[in-house]
Amino acid sequence: MYWKNYTSLPKQFRNERVFDGCGISGYMNIDGKRENGKKIIDMITILNDRENGLGAGFAAYGIYPEHHDCYALHFLFDDEPSKSNVLDYLMDVGFIVQSEAIPTKIPPNVDNPPITWRTFFHPQEKKNLSEDEQVLQIVMNINENFEGAFVMSSGKNMGVFKGNGWSHEIAEFYKIQEYKANMWLAHSRFPTNTPGWWGGAHPFNLLNTCVVHNGEITSYGTNKRYLESFGYKCTLHTDTEVIAYLFDLLCRKHEMPIEISSIALAPPLFKEIERFEKNYKIALKNIRATYRSAMLNGPFSIVVGLANPIPTMIGLTDRKKLRPLVIGVSEDDNTIYMSSEEASFRRLMLDPNINFALKEVWHPKSGTAIVATMGRGLSRNGLEKPLEKIELTIEGDN
């Protein structure tokens, strides 16, 4: 692990480049049963050929049921003064319900590890600003203006644990095995276009949205300018951050259904759209035109976790399928697995202590979302056409 650059990245490293690809994994229990982190650690560490020790992380949903109505803010601090600065600021803008260190296991030879901290927080009541919007502004403010402090995650009843190291090191450092979650996402990083540092590790989070990503977003500049016009601030020197903010913008702020949001991010080519029936043609063209600047270009496969209003896991690849994604469903239909490689599932089969069997494993179509919702199961399997199973009515002349 790299015991430096916890909360900000020195200027001289901001243009470093190395080349290869990352590993992503995730699973969700449809019935909401919480499981410890052993399975997700196995799933991500088997993909160690996809990482180079420059970042890894885990996102866990449903880990703080005793504080489920508070925003769980996960922090990294460089030192005590920056910590008390941020906590003072939080007390000014809201109420801290509980504030404690995130338990870690620090290797004995490290002399200046980061301070890992979590705070259960309530913003003040304001008439014209929703709680979510307030927390969003607080997070953006801390990440932009507070030296020596970095917000890893800011959702309710969930948390992100990430750092600069190999996935097995990060799992051990944060004691991932001890958390119990109903949805897990994991990432092991092989940074290509941006340097490895603690804040640049995945998952990227904003409120309840978490994203793990393999690939690169070549439309980063366009997406960033688009997001900035809605008040988001991209401060983390990594392309994946725009995906997290785009999901927050489309799914939370604009209240778009996930199926439509995923089309906005990875729309079909105009050539393909021409082959659809009239209603679908109009709808697809309108989505593409309206969210032209939200479209993600470049190779990517992502797994996204959302929690509002119901926990949802989404898998999506780019339109030309330049990055891998495999889906598996457990024999009792209760668990949906996603991963970069089928090896993640195979690894769980090797374990004699868990009773693991898959009913089906498949490769989704490119640019097609896989959506699994807690309590409802798999609503889209990634093999449908865009807008299939969705009824459309067109209003006005087109």
Place this chain on the structure above:
Amino acid sequence: MIENNIVKINAAPNNRPLSYKKLNKQIHNMINFKHKKILLDDVCGQRFIAASLQGNLEIEINGLPGNDLGIFLDGPKIVINGNCEDQAGNTMNDGEIIVHGEGGDVIGLSARGGKIYIKKDVGYRVGIHIKEYENKFPVIVIGGTTKDFLGEYMAGGLIIVLGLKFLPDGKIIENPHTICGDELGTGIHRGKIILRTEEDLEDKLGIGAKVDKMTSETEKEIRPYIEEFCQTFEIPLEMLFEKPFKVIKPISKRPFGGNYIGTII
């Protein structure tokens, strides 16, 4: 452990998968001891298995081999009892890869010889830039269906897609999905793609490809491979000739020549 002249290697001793380097080293050790048949058990995503191996060898794999299986392979036969991942047969020169399951994306990337037989479906970009030269002739046969970019930039060799579906109870039926995705044979400039289908493929063609009718000459050319495929995976041969075959051919030897020198194509 040796049974029936087959030496067995456990790729996950104590349920902990070996790294690909250690696994390949064990395979090399066994080859140094002049073993000709090797069985790998509990393979779990290790990459580069059997990389650059040469000569008369047989490797059987139980489990899931990782990316770049049989990369630069030059002669051996690899049989996989299950699925394989992406880039199997990457730049292979000679030999056979037989998969009793599904294949991932980019199978047979830049292969310049040898045979790859996959029983079920495969993913995107299968057979990208495979090429032939003198007596080197790569052949890829897919039992199921493929996705987009089949035979992209193909420079020789043969790809055959049969469009079958294998049910869990052993029955074989026609695959209900479309046989291939879009951009079929984009940039193809030599070689042939044979698809067993009645679908209209004109919409799916990529730049530089055209649909042609099956001739008796081509049928004669592909028949030995189809027969071998059917024998390997126990498919009744007569069933395959119930549907017509379509041939995808290049329209030119230099589909992108016009991009560089005026109007010549």
